Amino acid sequence: MAVRAEQIPVGRARPLTARVRGWLDRESVLGPVFVSPALILLVLLVAYPFVMALYFAMSNSFIGRPSEFIGFRNFIRLWDSDAFRQTFQNAFVFTGIAVAFKVVLGIILALLLNEQLWFKRMIRGAVLLPWVIPTALSTLGWWWMFNSLYSVVNWTGLALGLMDPPGPNWLGQRYYAMAAVIIVNVWRGLPFFAITILAGLVAIPKEIYEAAHADGAGANARFWHITLPMLKPVLAVVVLFSTIFTFSDFNIVYVLTHGGPVNSTHLFATLSRMLVIDVGRLGEGAAVSLYLFPLLVFVVWAQLRFVRKHAN
Amino acid sequence: MGPYNRRQFLTTTGAGLAGILATRVAPARGQQREISYLCWNNFAPASDKKLAEIGQRFTKDTGIKLKIDHISHMGPQQAKYASEVQTQAGHDMVEMRMHFPWLYEPQLVDVSDVVAGLEKQYGKAVGSAYEGAHVNGVWRAVPQYHGMFVAAYREDLFKKASLKVPDTWEELYVVGKELKKMGNPVGIPISQNYDSISTAGPVLWSFGGLEVDKDGKTVKINSPGTVQTVEWYKKMFKDCMEPEVLSWSDASNNESLQQGKAGWIHNPVSAYIVAKQRKLVTADLINHHRSLGGPGGRHETDTPRHIGIWKFSKNIDASKEWIKYLLGKREVYDEYIMSGDAFNLPAYEKLQDHPVLRTDPKYAHLRGEGVQYHTYGWPAPASDRVQLITNSYILPNMMAKAVTGTSTKDAIAWAENEMKKIIAG
Numbered sequence: 001m002a003v004r005a006e007q008i009p010v011g012r013a014r015p016l017t018a019r020v021r022g023w024l025d026r027e028s029v030l031g032p033v034f035v036s037p038a039l040i041l042l043v044l045l046v047a048y049p050f051v052m053a054l055y056f057a058m059s060n061s062f063i064g065r066p067s068e069f070i071g072f073r074n075f076i077r078l079w080d081s082d083a084f085r086q087t088f089q090n091a092f093v094f095t096g097i098a099v100a101f102k103v104v105l106g107i108i109l110a111l112l113l114n115e116q117l118w119f120k121r122m123i124r125g126a127v128l129l130p131w132v133i134p135t136a137l138s139t140l141g142w143w144w145m146f147n148s149l150y151s152v153v154n155w156t157g158l159a160l161g162l163m164d165p166p167g168p169n170w171l172g173q174r175y176y177a178m179a180a181v182i183i184v185n186v187w188r189g190l191p192f193f194a195i196t197i198l199a200g201l202v203a204i205p206k207e208i209y210e211a212a213h214a215d216g217a218g219a220n221a222r223f224w225h226i227t228l229p230m231l232k233p234v235l236a237v238v239v240l241f242s243t244i245f246t247f248s249d250f251n252i253v254y255v256l257t258h259g260g261p262v263n264s265t266h267l268f269a270t271l272s273r274m275l276v277i278d279v280g281r282l283g284e285g286a287a288v289s290l291y292l293f294p295l296l297v298f299v300v301w302a303q304l305r306f307v308r309k310h311a312n
Numbered sequence: 313m314g315p316y317n318r319r320q321f322l323t324t325t326g327a328g329l330a331g332i333l334a335t336r337v338a339p340a341r342g343q344q345r346e347i348s349y350l351c352w353n354n355f356a357p358a359s360d361k362k363l364a365e366i367g368q369r370f371t372k373d374t375g376i377k378l379k380i381d382h383i384s385h386m387g388p389q390q391a392k393y394a395s396e397v398q399t400q401a402g403h404d405m406v407e408m409r410m411h412f413p414w415l416y417e418p419q420l421v422d423v424s425d426v427v428a429g430l431e432k433q434y435g436k437a438v439g440s441a442y443e444g445a446h447v448n449g450v451w452r453a454v455p456q457y458h459g460m461f462v463a464a465y466r467e468d469l470f471k472k473a474s475l476k477v478p479d480t481w482e483e484l485y486v487v488g489k490e491l492k493k494m495g496n497p498v499g500i501p502i503s504q505n506y507d508s509i510s511t512a513g514p515v516l517w518s519f520g521g522l523e524v525d526k527d528g529k530t531v532k533i534n535s536p537g538t539v540q541t542v543e544w545y546k547k548m549f550k551d552c553m554e555p556e557v558l559s560w561s562d563a564s565n566n567e568s569l570q571q572g573k574a575g576w577i578h579n580p581v582s583a584y585i586v587a588k589q590r591k592l593v594t595a596d597l598i599n600h601h602r603s604l605g606g607p608g609g610r611h612e613t614d615t616p617r618h619i620g621i622w623k624f625s626k627n628i629d630a631s632k633e634w635i636k637y638l639l640g641k642r643e644v645y646d647e648y649i650m651s652g653d654a655f656n657l658p659a660y661e662k663l664q665d666h667p668v669l670r671t672d673p674k675y676a677h678l679r680g681e682g683v684q685y686h687t688y689g690w691p692a693p694a695s696d697r698v699q700l701i702t703n704s705y706i707l708p709n710m711m712a713k714a715v716t717g718t719s720t721k722d723a724i725a726w727a728e729n730e731m732k733k734i735i736a737g
Binding site for chain 2: 062063064065080081082148149166169170171172173174177257258259260261262263276277278279280281282
């Protein structure tokens with residue numbers, strides 16, 4: 001319906017909608033309005049829990065009891081704990097081996113996916129499956145495969161004559177148990193590496209390869225002198241994220257081994273859970289979970305610096 | 313009374329709402345009391361169904377609405393306790409296992425009045441229930457039922473090899489060697505779970521060892537009794553078991569017996585009950601015998617369960633009414649116990665010879681005369697620090713270290729050091 005100009009009363013205040021529109025036209029108002037939901041979420045879901053964790057880590061807090069501030073005593077006392085020292089070592093072994101495998105296998109898989117394959121889209125989709133399935137659920141499947149009573153891994157190995165009966169005790173012997181959690185972590189994290197590296201591969205201009213080919217460079221030379229250097233920024237970001245996620249992994253170890261046997265697969269998150277939930281020591285548990293924070297901040301800083309330097 | 317006009321309606325409802333907000337009390341008319349109860353998924357599932365049925369009858373009889381929630385075994389249950397206590401919100405009542413009332417003592421209501429009534433009716437609470445829920449002179453939870461560890465074995469295999477049912481842990485070693493040769497090893501978990509502690513404790517006690525003294529302060533794990541226990545575990549692991557026991561969860565020994573692998577396990581009757589319910593071929597082959605003894609006597613871990621009421625609950629009286637309804641009415645309590653198929657036994661002395669033990673000839677040994685039942689950490693009082701020793705899995709980790717290459721002396725020294733750190737606080 002058309003509104004005639006004479007219907008708008010002259011001299012009256014502007015309607016509310018017009019005033020709101022006026023405010024929103026100002027950048028100084030609109031900016032904070034857009035940013036505030038994210039800011040509120042960050043404060044509630046990241047900053048608040050982080051500050052609480054800091055507070056707990058510096059207290060002798062025990063579930064359901066009053067606590068006192070004890071400074072850095074939890075962080076120092078943890079070194080007396082056999083379980084913590086073992087966990088510290090486990091975290092570096094687990095992360096180092098798992099990330100190394102994910103980088104190498106991720107590059108190989110990305111190179112394969114970059115080739116002209118039949119059912120290319122379907123294969124690329126299928127590769128993502130381990131990344132898409134909820135970790136706890138897929139790890140339960142792996143637990144069943146490694147379980148001493150039902151292990152299909154051992155059954156297959158024995159049937160093919162690759163193992164001696166009764167086969168490896170995957171979850172009960174320390175090195176096998178560590179191998180098992182690393183295998184599952186690599187299986188789960190590989191798609192993230194492969195797909196991200198694939199995106200990096202696709203972005204490399206074809207002309208560079210054509211020029212190298214014309215100059216007589218073979219496949220090996222092209223990979224070492226073109227592909228890998230051009231992938232460096234992508235690899236740095238992927239390794240950065242993966243290092244953080246792998247260090248803080250919880251689901252895989254919790255479902256597969258519960259940190260056993262004798263703490264040999266505990267990571268910071270699972271040990272922290274045990275101390276807080278099973279034992280009730282909130283303070284010590286929070287200190288365990290925060291132990292690597294300074295180191296991870298350094299890793300983030302160093303890698304982002306590398307990426308920025310490369311970009312410049 | 314004529315119809316309200318809009319002004320009258322707004323005035324009346326506005327005044328009422330202001331009154332409710334000012335007094336923070338809802339009007340009596342239309343107000344229904346509602347309580348909530350968190351308990352575990354019982355290993356005898358029929359028991360959970362019966363509990364729901366009794367709950368509905370309770371609501372009908374008393375007008376108090378009851379909401380029962382179930383949660384799976386130990387891990388999630390403990391996480392839930394912790395979050396409810398930290399946030400001071402959640403269920404009114406929680407089912408607590410063994411010594412948990414000690415860990416949550418400051419958060420639990422004194423229920424001594426309810427327990428006094430039940431003890432008057434049924435006799436004293438069984439020793440393990442007393443050890444677990446009677447905290448510093450006050451009942452912090454009401455004993456609900458208990459289930460002890462017994463020996464479950466493959467009767468057919470014993471008959472086939474003419475094996476004698478063992479009476480001591482040493483005799484089990486003799487039998488275990490034969491069972492392993494037959495491909496049916498003994499199944500005692502040596503991993504970070506509660507079943508591992510439930511067996512390690514009785515073996516230790518039966519060899520005359522202990523973790524912490526009666527004073528609750530002096531660590532006594534480094535003793536000849538512990539040396540004998542560790543040596544027994546080492547030879548059992550080598551000659552009677554398979555390394556898989558190092559990776560087992562609480563359910564693994566049950567599954568191993570049910571699937572026809574293990575020839576002997578140490579467990580409550582749940583392995584048999586589930587085999588029977590699922591109509592597994594092994595159900596007919598399993599039988600039980602009482603727990604084993606040693607030079608230090610015949611001791612056994614018991615698993616009493618209690619109902620606690622959180623102090624933050626706003627429905628403490630209504631919660632007590634539910635507990636009295638479930639446990640204080642003899643016919644209701646009997647009905648509840650019978651539904652558990654001998655997995656949940658009454659927690660009071662006069663009810664120990666309960667009809668549920670006569671429902672199946674394989675429950676005959678559950679009465680276990682001469683067996684001393686304890687909660688974890690005995691003979692130390694079940695204090696929070698003693699229970700921290702339990703929850704840190706020091707006992708099974710000590711055994712695991714010893715059976716995987718650490719010397720007996722070093723494994724015990726490690727356990728002693730860990731226990732001393734906990735007791736020192």
